[in-house]
Amino acid sequence: MSSFLRYFAGTALSASLSLWACGAAQAETLTDALIAAYKNSHLLDQNRALLRAADEDVAQALATLRPVLAFAMSGAYTDPASAANGGQNTSASAELTATLTVFDGGQNRLALDATKETVLATRSALIGIEQDVLLSAVQAYMDVFAALQNVSLAENNTRLISEELRATEDRFEVGEVTRTDVSLAQSALAEARSNLVAAQGALATARESYKLAVGHYPDTLSGIPNLPSVPTSPEAARAVAVQTHPDIIQAQHNVTVAELNLARAKAAQGPSVTASVGYQRDDNSDEGVTGQVKLSQTIYAGGRLYAAERQAMANVQANRAGLLQTVRLVELDVGNAWSGLAVARAQLGASDQRIEAAQLAFDGTKEEARLGARTTLDVLDAEQDLLDARTARVQAEADQYTAVYSVLSSMGLLTAKHLGLGIPTYDPNAYYNAVSSAPPKSLQGGKLDRVLQSIGRN
Template structure:
């Protein structure tokens, strides 16, 4: 019995938990799990592709500031039967034109600026997705860690109660206890076996969630790491969050986009000036050049332009209100995360006290039962209380670690870069720089491959 308790004293916070017989050197740390989640996340891949699509919007907006060069060829054939003079007639014409918007009140330039702001907003959204992916990995890791310890506790509880049952049966044989005591021990063993089945089921569920979050099933976990540093107060956490949280950054860029769209709607009511030059040549080798300046302005469009301005104004007001609401929600998340952490810390401390008290109660009850002052039921109850206390300690510790990383996420700091995972991270500038200048042909083949290779995707 004493050996069993010493075993639990050493394993309640064990540094190594294994699902199979593998070396400790191969154990997977939480950092390993975070790295795997970062590399294997299809959700990150999806949102990176959406960011690259937004980058292409910049290229398209930039193209509106450049001349458009077009080539056209036309051919005509007139059947003699339908010609007025009864003669067959064929003709061909080749034409090359170039056109450029000289002045549009700044519409195209503001459209370019708006797409750049949209790219920045999309980048912030990508950081938010990265935080969700990493937090899910932390949750999955701690769930498996807690489930493994719970299974270990349940297994050892089964062995202990089986020993209690054998001892009770021996005492029954010599008349020290009644058949009722034996039945109570048998009932307790059945309950312990049921709890072990439930613990194994919880572990199986945690393993599936781990695979979804990290990209593979867990083999061996090295234990829980050192706690990451966080501010000492919720006020400090909120101060960081309002400056760095990706949701706020995204909302700020969306406000800028709406302001630019309002300016574009107003500019659309003004005149525009386009210039074009052309060259044409027909099948008779006759050629000609032409140049044109065209000034145009809409005088009446049924109220469409003013409706577009009012709509842009309403959208701007909505995004500004959305920014203020986002700040409130982020502050709320910080407060909730901090409260959850405080509760978890208190539960860990209370669980330690509970374990000490339950241990003393169990030892005393066991000794008193040996002297005949306690019944078998008292011993089994005390043993169950000790098991419940240790299980609660495991759950509280796992909750505390997840809560700390939740605080980091609420501050906008749960990123691969801030955590110092030591791996190449996705560089959004690489693709943007390759396409934002609107090159005449796609650079995806070489540039994108290098971007993906840098994060280990190819």
Template sequence: MSSFFRLLTTAALSAAVLAGGVAASRAESLTDALIDAYKNSHLLEQNRAVLRAADEGVAQAVAALRPIIEFAINGSYQDGNRRSPTQGGYTSTASAELTARLTLYDGGNNRLAIDAARESVLGTRAALLGVEQDVLLSAVQAYMDVFAAIQNVSLAENNVRLITQQLRATEDRFEVGEVTRTDVSLAQSRLAASRSNLVAAQGSLAVAREAYKRAIGRYPGALTGIPRFPALPESTDAARSIAVRGHPDIVRAQHEVTVDELNLARAKAAMRPSISARAGVTAEDDGGEYGSVGLSLTQTIYQGGALYAAERQARVNIQQSRAALLQTVRLIDEEVGNAWSSLAVARAQLEATDGQIRAAQLAFEGTREEARLGARTTLDVLDAEQELLDARTARVQAEADQYVAIYRVLSSMGLLTVEHLGLGIPTYDPRAYYNAVSNAPAKSLQGRKLDKVLEGIGRN
């Protein structure tokens, strides 16, 4: 073996050893991986912040129903010499004004804005649930990829050992004249190929470990193996029915339709009159002080067609969101069908590879025995052994594909969540921040309560 090949093998083997790492003292399950993926996901943190921003939209809409209190301080100075050199002196004035304005009636626009903001919050919550599904499905894929890669490394190592023994036996038979130099060369060639396959398997394991770190937030330790199957519906139709009723993407699209319908009502309300009240008090520097109150009625008569354009735009937006909802339902229905089909294929492949392994095992043992009796060549033995290795490798992949397909079915139904899987960990509560800000609290009045909520979110 060349020094370069030894170096490459050593590096790849080191990657395989690191797969256990320090964490090898405690084997981790798929549940552990899912929990860590949920806790360590920056994507979830990003979308939780998006949801909190949507919560603030409700606070802003609520604030529009409350009075606006403002103050102003005015001062002026006038130099009389600017007008005429013979007229000297100057004048200065100063005043302070405090005013309050409140919209009494606006055609329901502000109330509709609150409803639309709340629907946007519900839609964003559904989108966050969809992100949670993606994070957990990526964790399942990463876990099964590492598990399959470890199994493939083990198979490749066993294959190297077996072919090494086969090469020694062939060399012994060559010494006594039972086989030719060609048989020895074939065994040497196959051993070199098996070592190359081992390095490739170890490299695939190193790649899988990096993908695991991205999905889970850390490198994998020793894996406990294949977990139990989660429960699934009995048929595709049952899975489709569950998906249509509660998939996060469909729920989000439904709320988007409602938002556009409310925005149409707001566009119509913008054409109605509005009534506002105003009260103020002014104090001047000469000691004068006076107050004022008033009502105003305003209505836009003409705005260049902008109001009607806004109404037409709102109607078009409803058409768009309704079509998007129907398309989302169709896509989810297709996703359920594809996931169910992938699961059926994976199960069939797993069953087929089990039969293939049994047949390949018998063929290998029989070929090896026949070769000892001189009825088979070394090449026949090596080919039979390769077929057995291929069958075992195919089974490892089929087993991993089966588990990923099962969780993909759950994801297509909208059920791949921490709550549904029963992972037993505290989850992010989207209502905590909403309840703290939805009534538009003033910082000076409810700042401590809001600060505690934000601190809790930061710890999560």
């Protein structure tokens, strides 16, 4: 091998040995990987922040139902030389005003309800992100686990072929085989070494993907746990999915938001009533209280209001169609995930049978070659078939685990809570409850700060 390949193979080999050591005190389980992925995901952090931003929309919508208190001060200066009667050249006044929308056809109340539904939709989107993060962690863990086994198989195969080469060279020395047999064994050894380097390269790639999904490079892996339970049929899985999948729940809330926005567009065509009261004082000690009630309604706006209503109606129709399409897509995902699980299970069973047959064929071929009934090429071919069978089983086992978790994801159940990871999970109600009443910062700022600190990076 070249110096680069020797360096690369040595680095990957040392990584595989450190990861594959059995019985280590702190071996990393799949559950550990899922917990780390949940805690370290920047994608979850990003979408939790977006959810908190949506929570603030509720506070802002609620504020429109409350009076607005405003304070204003003004001052003026007049050049005495230019004044008509030479009066005072400075003036100042202060005014305090409170304004409240008494009636608006329900627009502000509908807006508040719409923002609450948007929060619920955003929460469902966050659950979808959580599922993606956890499924990526499962895929990354199984890829590393399979890559480690493939490296081990490649190492064993290289050792076996090295022994075959030595035996063939010994037999060549005594005239039992030809130079061709030696060359075949040398070629097979070179191929085995090449496959070993490829397996080590696949392991290095899997380690990088693991770091992205989980947040750190894999430590010693403890193996794979028992498979989580799934429904007994795709029909049962679909029945659960249409009730629990976050994409469907998000689409349902989006329909409600569109319907509320349609009602707002209709209410905007009606009248509104605002009331205000104010207190004013100037530098002449003149002061007074003023009150005003104002009724207003748009009579003509160039067709804008009716266009807004038609637009809102179109959005309702679009979101309803989107809900139906989302249900179909979720059902499709369940069917695909279930098919993938069935294929993985079948491949795993077939791989076991293939390994058994390939092992018998290899043992028989090797014995026949010792008696002169088989050639070196026959032995090498049988050994390669056995290696291929074992490698196929490794991949089939990894595919089965990933497929089971994919079924859970397609049902909307691949969450930290459903998996029972045993860790504190992010509580979307904590921040919402702290801000949904639109508290003033001056009064409840400390409480909000404590809520944000407790949210942390759960």
